[in-house]
Amino acid sequence: MDDEVDRLIEAWRRERPDLDVAPMEVLSRVSRLARHLDRARSQAFDAHELESWEFDVLAALRRAGTPYRLSPGKLLKETLVTSGTMTNRVDRLAARGLVERLPDPNDRRGVLVQLTPAGRDKVDAAMAGLLAHERTLLGGLSDRDQQQIARALRELVRPFENH
Numbered sequence: 001m002d003d004e005v006d007r008l009i010e011a012w013r014r015e016r017p018d019l020d021v022a023p024m025e026v027l028s029r030v031s032r033l034a035r036h037l038d039r040a041r042s043q044a045f046d047a048h049e050l051e052s053w054e055f056d057v058l059a060a061l062r063r064a065g066t067p068y069r070l071s072p073g074k075l076l077k078e079t080l081v082t083s084g085t086m087t088n089r090v091d092r093l094a095a096r097g098l099v100e101r102l103p104d105p106n107d108r109r110g111v112l113v114q115l116t117p118a119g120r121d122k123v124d125a126a127m128a129g130l131l132a133h134e135r136t137l138l139g140g141l142s143d144r145d146q147q148q149i150a151r152a153l154r155e156l157v158r159p160f161e162n163h
Contacts, residue, residue, distance in 0.1 A: 005029050030156070037137075044133040048126040053079075055130075057089050058098060058123035061115040068115035071104065075113060098122060 005028045012021045038052065045055050060078035061068045070078070076086050090113050093099040098119035104110030115123070138146055 003029075005032065026156075030153075040133065040137060041130065044130045045126055047129055048122060050122065050126050053081075053089060054093060054098070055123065055126055057086075057093060057113075058115060058119050059127065061099065061113065062120060062123045062127075068120060069102065069112045071110065071112055093119070 005024065008028065009021050009024050012019065012024070041055075042052055045052055050058075056079045057075065060075055061070055063078075064070050064074075072083070072086055072090070075090075076083060079086070081089070090099060090101065094101060098116055099113050100116055101111045102114050104112050141149070
């Protein structure tokens, strides 16, 4: 059963037989899958009145454990965004009452970002909804297939995350 990537690879092989397009077999599918998953996740978050980026920040704080707070620098590392972007995101989440800024007790000039109880409730509900949605998306794959794909993708991602 062919997919869109098969068709584009066939076209490139026809038009440029001098090129080895084998990497596209994997990476074009990963790229297309990422776009589809972004859309699916957005739909799951819509049910909880969250944007994907809001979920990312709230989830990073939730994963930090009690008292659900991180420095802005740690949030940058967790969410892979720039400092200016993070400042804007924290401002917007604070305006919604989902996070608050607190003075850093270990650094008089520093601040910490902390999840509020409303933020915790919101991210917990969104996470449960996301997992239910993702289980449905993976429903056609056996547990063994899911584990094999996870291992292969881990190896593919590793060089990017070791920088």
